[in-house]
Amino acid sequence: MPQSQSTTSMSMAPTRPAPFVRPLPTTTRRRPTADRGRADARGEWLRFAPVQPLFRARAAQRLAVLAYHGVTDHRSFGAQLDRLRRLATPVSLTAVLQAVTEQRPLPPRSVLVTFDDADRSVLTHALPALDARDIPATAFVISELIGTERPFWWHEADFLARHGGRARSLDCGHPSQLLPRLKAMPDPDRRRSLHELRVSADRRPPRQEQLTPADLLALRDGGVAIGNHTQGHPCLGRCDDATVRAEITGAHDALTRWLGEPPIAFAYPDGGHDPRAETVLQELGYRLGFLSDHRLGPRIPSHPLQISRLQVDSTTSTRRFDTILSGLEPAYRRWRRQAVA
Numbered sequence: 001m002p003q004s005q006s007t008t009s010m011s012m013a014p015t016r017p018a019p020f021v022r023p024l025p026t027t028t029r030r031r032p033t034a035d036r037g038r039a040d041a042r043g044e045w046l047r048f049a050p051v052q053p054l055f056r057a058r059a060a061q062r063l064a065v066l067a068y069h070g071v072t073d074h075r076s077f078g079a080q081l082d083r084l085r086r087l088a089t090p091v092s093l094t095a096v097l098q099a100v101t102e103q104r105p106l107p108p109r110s111v112l113v114t115f116d117d118a119d120r121s122v123l124t125h126a127l128p129a130l131d132a133r134d135i136p137a138t139a140f141v142i143s144e145l146i147g148t149e150r151p152f153w154w155h156e157a158d159f160l161a162r163h164g165g166r167a168r169s170l171d172c173g174h175p176s177q178l179l180p181r182l183k184a185m186p187d188p189d190r191r192r193s194l195h196e197l198r199v200s201a202d203r204r205p206p207r208q209e210q211l212t213p214a215d216l217l218a219l220r221d222g223g224v225a226i227g228n229h230t231q232g233h234p235c236l237g238r239c240d241d242a243t244v245r246a247e248i249t250g251a252h253d254a255l256t257r258w259l260g261e262p263p264i265a266f267a268y269p270d271g272g273h274d275p276r277a278e279t280v281l282q283e284l285g286y287r288l289g290f291l292s293d294h295r296l297g298p299r300i301p302s303h304p305l306q307i308s309r310l311q312v313d314s315t316t317s318t319r320r321f322d323t324i325l326s327g328l329e330p331a332y333r334r335w336r337r338q339a340v341a
Helices: 003-008 033-046 052-059 074-087 093-102 121-132 153-161 175-184 187-200 213-221 241-259 275-284 318-326 328-340
Strands: 062-068 110-117 137-141 224-228 265-267 288-290
Touching: 033 328, 052 062, 052 318, 052 328, 074 110, 074 121, 074 318, 093 110, 093 224, 093 288, 110 121, 121 137, 121 213, 121 224, 137 265, 153 175, 153 187, 175 187, 213 224, 213 241, 224 241, 241 275, 275 288, 318 328
Parallel strands: 062 110, 110 137, 137 224, 224 265, 265 288
Antiparallel strands: none
């Protein structure tokens, strides 16, 4: 990628399981195959909906920020990037910051590619595909995992519960209910429950090689800006004030040490805005903050620390990918939730 992009991006820089339940993969968060299949089928017919051209025209005047969690299908991911090249204008984190600073709108059909959690597939699969197409991106990392072989805590908890792990607060009846229960707990209870799962499980989870500080530099030099995603990826809304501050500042200090410059972009864990977190980000000089609310945003972000993002997976079909980019699929999902409610 052009050197100017990589240089600038430095600143952006439980019950026992039922026997038929399979462990989740220890790489990225993915929805069950049946769910993805239903979503892709919905995208097939939404693409031909009469309102799709109207949504596409409206999306041309909006900013689409795509939020991935790693790359599990490099061919499908490459096809998505090819669609971006044909249908949109890929932009960098630097360009988004410039639009905010100068109050000048981004080009029509602007799209920013981002990755949350940033497992090694961002380096091994995403970076080559992005580089081949000259598309910049941003990766938000969990600092306490960098340079380790520890799995993400939600993968670890799932594995432990499926291998005999028990916790007093997690007698929830089925492994599928584990993660929602953990996320709903106050953070000290979540950490205690994780410890109980670890000491009671029959097996330890497999190791997961994480990115290293050198890998972060390689990503940055390849045009992938590095941002803050907290130290340990807690649900900030379930944390006390001191923990919110420690999670953000701890990751900030570590990234500053590894990159040589402080990061100024942040992604809220689980995508939900937290006003206490925003206060800390302002104190530390952060300029951009990203949600995962499955919405398009304005071409000049009106709330730079609350920028909307669209949730997408590397396995998403190109037809459904089109309806996500246009905003039709997100609008349909919101309508479905309201109709059910």
